[in-house]
Amino acid sequence: MQSCGIPIESTDVIRLGHGSGGKLTEQLVEQIFIPRIGNPILNALDDAALLQIGGSKLAFSTDSYVVKPLFFPGGDIGSLSVHGTINDLSMRMAEPLYLSAAFIIEEGFSIAELEKIVDSFAVAAREANVQVVAADTKVVNRGAGDGVYINTTGIGIIKVINPPSANKAKPGDSVIVSGDLGRHGISVLCLREGLDLETELQSDCASLNNLVLSLTPFENSLHCMRDLTRGGLSSALNEIAHASNVGIIINDSQIAINPAVKGACELLGLDPLYVACEGRFVCIVDSTIADRVVEALRINKLGCDAAIIGSVTTEHPGRVVSKTSIGGRRIVDKLSGDQLPRIC
Amino acid sequence: MQSCGIPIESTDVIRLGHGSGGKLTEQLVEQIFIPRIGNPILNALDDAALLQIGGSKLAFSTDSYVVKPLFFPGGDIGSLSVHGTINDLSMRMAEPLYLSAAFIIEEGFSIAELEKIVDSFAVAAREANVQVVAADTKVVNRGAGDGVYINTTGIGIIKVINPPSANKAKPGDSVIVSGDLGRHGISVLCLREGLDLETELQSDCASLNNLVLSLTPFENSLHCMRDLTRGGLSSALNEIAHASNVGIIINDSQIAINPAVKGACELLGLDPLYVACEGRFVCIVDSTIADRVVEALRINKLGCDAAIIGSVTTEHPGRVVSKTSIGGRRIVDKLSGDQLPRIC
Numbered sequence: 001m002q003s004c005g006i007p008i009e010s011t012d013v014i015r016l017g018h019g020s021g022g023k024l025t026e027q028l029v030e031q032i033f034i035p036r037i038g039n040p041i042l043n044a045l046d047d048a049a050l051l052q053i054g055g056s057k058l059a060f061s062t063d064s065y066v067v068k069p070l071f072f073p074g075g076d077i078g079s080l081s082v083h084g085t086i087n088d089l090s091m092r093m094a095e096p097l098y099l100s101a102a103f104i105i106e107e108g109f110s111i112a113e114l115e116k117i118v119d120s121f122a123v124a125a126r127e128a129n130v131q132v133v134a135a136d137t138k139v140v141n142r143g144a145g146d147g148v149y150i151n152t153t154g155i156g157i158i159k160v161i162n163p164p165s166a167n168k169a170k171p172g173d174s175v176i177v178s179g180d181l182g183r184h185g186i187s188v189l190c191l192r193e194g195l196d197l198e199t200e201l202q203s204d205c206a207s208l209n210n211l212v213l214s215l216t217p218f219e220n221s222l223h224c225m226r227d228l229t230r231g232g233l234s235s236a237l238n239e240i241a242h243a244s245n246v247g248i249i250i251n252d253s254q255i256a257i258n259p260a261v262k263g264a265c266e267l268l269g270l271d272p273l274y275v276a277c278e279g280r281f282v283c284i285v286d287s288t289i290a291d292r293v294v295e296a297l298r299i300n301k302l303g304c305d306a307a308i309i310g311s312v313t314t315e316h317p318g319r320v321v322s323k324t325s326i327g328g329r330r331i332v333d334k335l336s337g338d339q340l341p342r343i344c
Numbered sequence: 345m346q347s348c349g350i351p352i353e354s355t356d357v358i359r360l361g362h363g364s365g366g367k368l369t370e371q372l373v374e375q376i377f378i379p380r381i382g383n384p385i386l387n388a389l390d391d392a393a394l395l396q397i398g399g400s401k402l403a404f405s406t407d408s409y410v411v412k413p414l415f416f417p418g419g420d421i422g423s424l425s426v427h428g429t430i431n432d433l434s435m436r437m438a439e440p441l442y443l444s445a446a447f448i449i450e451e452g453f454s455i456a457e458l459e460k461i462v463d464s465f466a467v468a469a470r471e472a473n474v475q476v477v478a479a480d481t482k483v484v485n486r487g488a489g490d491g492v493y494i495n496t497t498g499i500g501i502i503k504v505i506n507p508p509s510a511n512k513a514k515p516g517d518s519v520i521v522s523g524d525l526g527r528h529g530i531s532v533l534c535l536r537e538g539l540d541l542e543t544e545l546q547s548d549c550a551s552l553n554n555l556v557l558s559l560t561p562f563e564n565s566l567h568c569m570r571d572l573t574r575g576g577l578s579s580a581l582n583e584i585a586h587a588s589n590v591g592i593i594i595n596d597s598q599i600a601i602n603p604a605v606k607g608a609c610e611l612l613g614l615d616p617l618y619v620a621c622e623g624r625f626v627c628i629v630d631s632t633i634a635d636r637v638v639e640a641l642r643i644n645k646l647g648c649d650a651a652i653i654g655s656v657t658t659e660h661p662g663r664v665v666s667k668t669s670i671g672g673r674r675i676v677d678k679l680s681g682d683q684l685p686r687i688c
Contacts, residue, residue: 010456014449019483028481032459036466037445037476049477051442053501056398062444062478062497068488098395100406100497101381104448105358112354115376122380132381133393134406134497137372139363140686144412144490153406153444153478153497157397342484 007031019066019342021230021276022335045239046165047091047226050158059094059163061085062153068342070117070147072188074202075278078117081150082124083278084344086207087227091281092163093219094156096209099125100134101152106145117148128207130154160219164283168223169244174290175310176283178211178303179204180256181233182275185343186264195267199260206279211300218293221286228277229344231335235274236282237320238334245317250310250332253325273322274335276343284312351375363410363686365574365620366679389583390509391435391570394502403438403507405429406497412686414461414491416532418546419622422461425494426468427622428688430551431571435625436507437563438500440553443469444478445496450489461492472551474498504563508627512567513588518634519654520627522555522647523548524600525577526619529687530608539611543604550623555644562637565630572621573688575679579618580626581664582678589661594654594676597669617666618679620687628656 008031017024034043041049048061065081075083082099089096101121105114125132183204190197208227215222224244226236233255241248257265257272265272279302285293290308297303320332352375361368378387385393392405409425419427426443433440445465449458469476527548534541552571559566568588570580577599585592601609601616609616623646629637634652641647664676 008455010459012455014451014453014455014458014483016451016483016485018449019481025481029479032455032462033445033479033481036459036462037469037479039475039477041475041477042479049442051477051499053402053441053499054398054400056400058397060442060444060478060499062446062495063480064446064448064482064495066448066482066484066488068485097397098393098404100404101377102406102408102495102497104408104410104493105362107358107360109358111352111356111358111376114358115354115380118376118380125381131383131385133383133385133395134404135373135377135381135386136407137363137369137377138408138410138686139358139360140410140490140493141360141412143487144410146484146488149448149484149493151406151408151446151495151497153446153495155395155397155404155499342482 016341020335020340021235047088048094050092050163057158059089059092059156059158061088064149064151065344066149066342067188067344068146069192072191072203074187075205076117076120077148077150078121079124080205080278080344081152082121082128083205083207085152085154086128086209089154089156090209090212091225091227092158093160093212094158095213096128096130096154096156098133098155099130099152101132102136104138104140104145104149106140106147107142109147128209160216164222164225166224166240166243169240169246169284169312170223171246171312171314172287173223173284173312174287174308175248175250176285176290176293176306177309178297179280179305180258181277182261182272183258184278185275185340186261188343189340190264197260197264201260204277204279206302208279208281208302211302214296214300215293218289221289222283224284225281227281230276232274232276233282234332235334240284241320242318247313247316248310248320249313251323254307254309256305256307273332276340278344360685364679364684365579391432392438394436394507401502403433403436403500403502405432408493408495409688410493410686411532411688412490413536416535416547418531419549420461420464421492421494422465423468424549424622424688425496426465426472427549427551429496429498430472430553433498433500434553434556435569435571436502437504437556438502439557440472440474440498440500442477442499443474443496445476446480448482448484448489448493450484450491451486453491472553504560508566508569510568510584510587513584513590513628513656514567515590515656515658516631517567517628517656518631518652519592519594520629520634520637520650521653522641523624523649524602525621526605526616527602528622529619529684530605532687533684534608541604541608545604548621548623550646552623552625552646555646558640558644559637562633565633566627568628569625571625574620576618576620577626578676579678584628585664586662591657591660592654592664593657595667598651598653600649600651617676620684622688
């Protein structure tokens with residue numbers, strides 16, 4: 001197991017960074033949760049668990065959404081909470097079937113805003129062709145919440161023989177990203193901090209199930225898939241490098257980043273490799289089919305900027321290294337601080 | 345569809361009572377959620393959805409837990425969030441298999457308390473023989489939560505041919521309750537309000553899967569099952585009376601209530617029929633096997649106070665009527681106010 005730095009002490013308290021998807025989150029998971037509730041399925045730390053029930057192979061995934069603000073350019077907590085869980089199921093090549101929806105609502109929250117949120121939840125669920133079959137609503141006192149938090153848990157059916165998993169990357173494989181980075185994180189952050197981007201940047205928030213299922217013909221050569229949420233591309237690649245015990249090299253110059261995202265990142269001192277997306281994924285594929293995978297992704301609007309951005313190597317196992325545009329190399333480590341709390 | 349009183353206006357705001365499991369919760373579900381995300385499976389409003397996937401019949405249920413305080417006599421939010429979802433699955437005669445666990449933690453929360461909560465979560469999961477296969481942790485800013493909220497979503501497998509459902513009660517059936525009422529609600533409430541009961545009352549919080557599965561030999565005659573959470577026995581029976589379009593008559597004198605619960609209810613002006621349990625259920629069974637069901641329940645410690653408390657009738661369809669100990673009758677309506685917020 002990868003070292004997570006200094007052990008958490010019982011006298012410590014939870015910090016915002018424990019929810020940022022980087023090193024502190026990993027520390028929380030590996031020191032508090034895994035030792036108590038771990039088992040081989042959970043410990044794989046894949047985007048969705050793989051369950052064999054009867055003759056069916058199912059994917060199962062849960063996420064709570066605490067994004068702030070609730071409404072942002074390109075979506076809101078309702079659509080986000082559908083897209084996010086659909087995407088986790090999709091990362092195992094599962095066809096999403098069913099969702100649960102559990103709302104924690106703060107006393108005093110506006111019914112009109114709740115209606116808007118449930119409306120976009122419903123539209124996103126219809127678009128992803130999933131049924132909401134279980135639901136729950138709880139109300140907490142004023143000041144004990146922040147408007148609305150939503151948990152969605154999804155079940156999908158896996159029809160491919162060998163679904164992708166974080167531990168299947170092989171030296172020689174190609175690294176493909178499905179589009180440009182950081183739109184979601186930057187849209188939410190700029191709105192929250194009152195920064196005006198002077199452009200109409202929108203979150204990339206979208207359900208990736210159809211895009212991913214279009215890759216079914218390549219199923220035997222798709223080794224790993226990870227959607228780029230908290231912690232961004234950096235976390236996803238570090239998790240894969242660690243689980244597969246391989247090195248990953250990426251070329252900064254091949255990674256698409258919208259100029260508005262680039263500008264905002266410079267202004268805010270953020271590295272786009274660490275900024276969350278909600279409609280992008282990385283996949284590690286056999287290099288012989290990499291060009292065809294990119295071509296297949298580009299047919300779909302959500303994959304139109306797909307590109308090969310790197311490769312898997314036997315060097316520096318467990319580490320991600322980036323070749324910079326001026327020819328240098330730097331280690332792309334996991335996020336260590338509190339960069340972007342409450343982004344999803 | 346049953347009338348839920350005055351329609352919710354878009355200018356309205358969420359009140360604590362919208363989370364109490366009574367009329368306001370019903371109004372929220374029927375006016376905001378069902379019209380937008382409803383479908384035949386969700387609209388059945390059973391404790392767990394019934395899903396047919398491949399050759400398997402699965403139960404699927406979600407609940408978020410926001411109990412305050414987090415630790416109470418007989419349990420804490422960790423054990424409660426396992427028991428609650430296990431019980432929802434059990435109400436469809438499902439054998440629980442898998443759980444997800446999603447924690448929303450407030451910045452500044454003590455790691456030592458989190459460890460205690462995850463410890464009891466783990467113990468409860470082991471006792472119920474379920475694996476936690478998917479998990480998530482989110483952190484919210486100080487003042488945007490209340491320590492810890494937990495969502496659990498469960499999958500169980502149903503092996504009986506006709507699982508119980510709220511719409512299967514038939515005139516002539518017997519109404520059985522598995523034990524005494526109100527321990528959970530009163531334990532939590534007294535602690536929260538600083539009331540000293542002068543007795544060691546503990547929550548009834550427990551997983552009912554083994555108790556319920558011991559009734560498998562009677563499967564064809566078990567028509568409805570409902571665990572007695574928010575809104576208590578009254579809500580459960582009203583939901584069954586409504587879904588099955590039958591009347592239900594109960595005898596107050598046959599309902600077991602611990603003297604400490606009775607005393608606290610009198611002091612606080614509460615009716616025990618409305619107080620939450622977390623380890624009790626009601627079942628509606630063919631009257632010919634009612635005595636044998638009670639006998640089977642009483643073998644198990646969790647069912648040792650099981651009793652027949654009433655019957656199903658063609659009279660007053662959709663309504664629950666109680667025969668009082670002094671020979672009168674009263675309508676037991678759904679909870680209409682904010683009686684017991686954040687009890688689970």
